[in-house]
Amino acid sequence: MDLHKQRNSLEEKFYGLAQDIVHSHELELYDMEYIGAQSLLRVFIIDPKTKSAELDDCVKVDRAFSEPCETLEWIPDNLVLEVSSPGVYRNLKTVEHFEQARGELISCTLIGDLQQQNKEVPKSIWKSKKLRGELKAIKQDNILMDIDGIELEIRISNIKKAHLDPELKG
Secondary structure, eight states, rough: TTTOOOOHHHHHHHHHHHHHHHHHTTOEEEEEEEGGGGGGEEEEETTTTTTTTOHHHHHHHHHHHHHHHHTTTTTOOEEEEEOOOOTTTTTTTTTHHHTTTTTTTEEEOOOOOOOOTOTTSSSHHHHHHEEEEEEEETTTTTEEEETTTHHHHHGOOOOOOOEEOOOOOO
């Protein structure tokens, strides 16, 4: 996983535009994804107070994109815009995402073998390709997770995908 993913020039323009629009509504841009082949722009927003977004927030941000989409020449005419909350099982893609998730349950899909980093960890854990546990810390190039009482250090480069994985009470 690369926490410092570089965006291409069009993605960078969309990111700046989304950032400005979202901040003008006193919200935060959690993530943004542009799929050029589909002319699809996904904007994920959160209210910094609630760490979620309500439907009204999404509608306001969506409407605020109308004027720039009509006037800015670099925006494709057939752009499809989706504005939403990142959801309960939100993806963790940046250092900030991991920092915000500290103390929460997360799931990680892994690449490679964890044995080199964690010699004391049972084979059943370090051989797993998917782990679920509490995110304890993020430091430099590693995260520290608690999995059933066992502390496990994982290189971020060994993480293919990570997301919040809360226990929902129902």
